[in-house]
Amino acid sequence: MSTQPEQLRDRTKAFALRVIRLFRSLPFKPDAQVLGKQLLRCGTSVAANYRAVCRARSKAEFIARIGIVVEEADEAVLWLELLAESGIIAHGKTEDLLAEARELTAIFTASQRTARGAA
Numbered sequence: 001m002s003t004q005p006e007q008l009r010d011r012t013k014a015f016a017l018r019v020i021r022l023f024r025s026l027p028f029k030p031d032a033q034v035l036g037k038q039l040l041r042c043g044t045s046v047a048a049n050y051r052a053v054c055r056a057r058s059k060a061e062f063i064a065r066i067g068i069v070v071e072e073a074d075e076a077v078l079w080l081e082l083l084a085e086s087g088i089i090a091h092g093k094t095e096d097l098l099a100e101a102r103e104l105t106a107i108f109t110a111s112q113r114t115a116r117g118a119a
Helices: 004-025 030-054 059-085 091-118
Strands: none
Touching: 004 030, 004 091, 030 059, 030 091, 059 091
16 A cells, blocks of 8 residues: 555656646647646646655755645646636646646645644
């Protein structure tokens, strides 16, 4: 049975892969590419920075790094909303990914609050 950090590591990696696939499906128009690249950066950053969280050497480093993960996940929410609300892609194409971004944001925000309370 895998531990929660391993499950979240797998989940953030799966999120990053889904973001990559969505980016590849975007129309090759300037607005779509600009918003898509922003999403690509922050969506893959969630996974990369969560791996750094798992290697944190101190409580302070954990709190700082988890804060970056929260910011990147929340930023992914924004770019997904903009892609859908601007009409670049259909809402249906972003619903599941948007729900996952919001859920990851909530999970990591709760972890950050817990860590701050225990610091």
